[in-house]
Amino acid sequence: MRTKIHGLSQATERNPLVEGSYRARVVRFGSAGHAAKPCLAATFLILEPAPYAGRYVRTRLYCHDRALWKLRWFLNDFNYDAELLAADELDDRRVVGLGGVIRLAYWGNDGHRRLDVQGFAPSERWADLSVHQPPCESLTEAAQA
Numbered sequence: 001m002r003t004k005i006h007g008l009s010q011a012t013e014r015n016p017l018v019e020g021s022y023r024a025r026v027v028r029f030g031s032a033g034h035a036a037k038p039c040l041a042a043t044f045l046i047l048e049p050a051p052y053a054g055r056y057v058r059t060r061l062y063c064h065d066r067a068l069w070k071l072r073w074f075l076n077d078f079n080y081d082a083e084l085l086a087a088d089e090l091d092d093r094r095v096v097g098l099g100g101v102i103r104l105a106y107w108g109n110d111g112h113r114r115l116d117v118q119g120f121a122p123s124e125r126w127a128d129l130s131v132h133q134p135p136c137e138s139l140t141e142a143a144q145a
Helices: 065-079 082-086 123-129 137-145
Strands: 020-033 037-048 054-060 099-107 116-120
Touching: 020 054, 020 123, 054 065, 054 116, 065 082, 065 116, 099 123, 116 123
Parallel strands: none
Antiparallel strands: 020 037, 020 099, 037 054, 099 116
């Protein structure tokens, strides 16, 4: 079966995401993984800075005891309902639409560096965190490779 898809043959120029802070909104949130490693998958839509607006970032937030700190950090900084949080309840429908700041950073030392969400901040801190920082040396090296 043949399907006509306009723009399929044209190469698009997109700025690759780099380490740094991005203002983002949650567009999808729900369970992922399996019983051995229970986790939640979050998909963020980048709102700012402008060159990266409209891009999506996905990450996993693990739910086992040693990793709950990161899920709590995310929920607090993205202004999740404090009453539900105090009652140990998570309503994935109430997470979608929340906004804040995500920090992307590279991790991995097995020869495969991955860009992932490493931190969160409230939206009110965007003005402080959005100051342009020069790219680090490892990013420049990765871009040249």
